[in-house]
Amino acid sequence: MTAPSSRILSMDVLRGVGVMGILWMNITAFAQPQPAYFNPAVAGPLSGGDIAFWAVSFLLFDGKMRGLFALLFGASMLLLIDREEMRGRDGRRAQIVRAGWLFAFGLAHYLLLWWGDILMTYAIAGLAALLFVRREPLSLVKWAFLFFLLHFLLCTTFLASLYAWSHAAAAPGAAADIREGFVQFTAPYADPQSSAVQAEIATYRSGFDEIVRHHLAGYPGQWIWSFLFTALESLGFMLLGMAMLKAGFLTGRWSAEQYWRTARHCFLIGLPPMAALALWVILSRFAVLPALGSMMTWSFPFRIPLTVGWVALILWLLISREQSGTTAAIAAAGRMAFSNYLGTTLAMTAIFYGWGLGLFGQVRPAVLPLFVLGGWAVMLLWSSFWLKRFASGPLEWLWRSLASGKMQKIRRNI
Numbered sequence: 001m002t003a004p005s006s007r008i009l010s011m012d013v014l015r016g017v018g019v020m021g022i023l024w025m026n027i028t029a030f031a032q033p034q035p036a037y038f039n040p041a042v043a044g045p046l047s048g049g050d051i052a053f054w055a056v057s058f059l060l061f062d063g064k065m066r067g068l069f070a071l072l073f074g075a076s077m078l079l080l081i082d083r084e085e086m087r088g089r090d091g092r093r094a095q096i097v098r099a100g101w102l103f104a105f106g107l108a109h110y111l112l113l114w115w116g117d118i119l120m121t122y123a124i125a126g127l128a129a130l131l132f133v134r135r136e137p138l139s140l141v142k143w144a145f146l147f148f149l150l151h152f153l154l155c156t157t158f159l160a161s162l163y164a165w166s167h168a169a170a171a172p173g174a175a176a177d178i179r180e181g182f183v184q185f186t187a188p189y190a191d192p193q194s195s196a197v198q199a200e201i202a203t204y205r206s207g208f209d210e211i212v213r214h215h216l217a218g219y220p221g222q223w224i225w226s227f228l229f230t231a232l233e234s235l236g237f238m239l240l241g242m243a244m245l246k247a248g249f250l251t252g253r254w255s256a257e258q259y260w261r262t263a264r265h266c267f268l269i270g271l272p273p274m275a276a277l278a279l280w281v282i283l284s285r286f287a288v289l290p291a292l293g294s295m296m297t298w299s300f301p302f303r304i305p306l307t308v309g310w311v312a313l314i315l316w317l318l319i320s321r322e323q324s325g326t327t328a329a330i331a332a333a334g335r336m337a338f339s340n341y342l343g344t345t346l347a348m349t350a351i352f353y354g355w356g357l358g359l360f361g362q363v364r365p366a367v368l369p370l371f372v373l374g375g376w377a378v379m380l381l382w383s384s385f386w387l388k389r390f391a392s393g394p395l396e397w398l399w400r401s402l403a404s405g406k407m408q409k410i411r412r413n414i
Contacts, residue, residue, distance in 0.1 A: 007335070008079075010252035010315055013327060015072055015334030016383075017314055021065030023344050023375050025057055027368045029116045030348040032361060033200040035189045037116075038295045040365055041286035044192045049366030055278050059271065060306075062295065066118065066230075067237045067307035069337075073122055074129055074238030075245035081133060092130055098403045099123040105342070105399070110223060111215045114345045118234075121227055125235040132239055140243035147236035148304060155229065155297040162186075162289060186288045201361040208355040229296065237307070250311070252319055259316035266309030270302040332383040336393030340379050343395075347375065388412075 029037045036042040040054045080098070081091030106119030132143055168174055169182035187194040203214045244250045277294045284290040318327065333340055350356035351371065352363075363371075386393065390410050392400070397410045 016330035070237035071241030074241030263312035339393035
């Protein structure tokens, strides 16, 4: 077990980069209909800038930032359990209670604000990860890759069923209901004028009450569907994060040369095939099956080394460069990652949903990075400002208070 610590700078910086990177990837889901997350063609005819934004997101952010967050979640579980046990308390029970409150936060997030919540998945996957906390790093890595394999097989099976359905629908003499069913299923992932896409745009340009009713109508069915395709991946990254913490990788105990070599190897392994997949999707003119398959399935094996590569690159920069004000600001954003994650949802839904500025479905993908950059600036500034006066973020404080059953101190000692 790792020894308890107050704050670990490397992990705070990684969390800060992670929560900023998640905003880059989630901005499409905030601003466009849900299928646009998988295929940008849903936003309408694509300009060169739109395609460039999609390619950068696909190569560098999609799945990697979510993986980074899950890595850190797994590592943080170990630190929490260690800290509780050093105080003579039951570390596993503390984590179970925290997971329960995390699920409650996630449920409120999903129903009141945004369909893309990941907190409920982390809460459940985190409970499964408790079964592995005593294992050695090599064992954790083996289990992580077993869950990665199961996730890949699940996605491959789903994609294979779509290809089989496509061939059956295209076959001469195919039954009308087979053709119609396939068209209805795939239309939202390709046709901006499909009834499903237009209905979603109308919903999210409406008022708060209508949006909440829409989320209630889709729960738990739509969430379960999402959970099935994220839980095994999340669990695998959590176990990998535990192994990396126990091996000293996440705490900055490796040399700069080791981090640089790891980053270089991981990006060399992951980026070329990802670039090939991106080129395939672009040359297909964002056909449904190549786009959906690349986002869900074919990119997954390469997202694993790229996630590790991101961690190694960030830590190499951290220990090989003199610490700066930027480093401190990113670390502050990481210390408040929970508040920043939910705060980002509140800010972006206020911009794009009908109860706010109502820009949903009206902003081109090429323009979305401007909203991301604005979000990053606010995140860095307000996190630093807040932590000069308070010991933790507002939602971190609330989560800890609820989990411990007593009000936690929040103001700094002056």
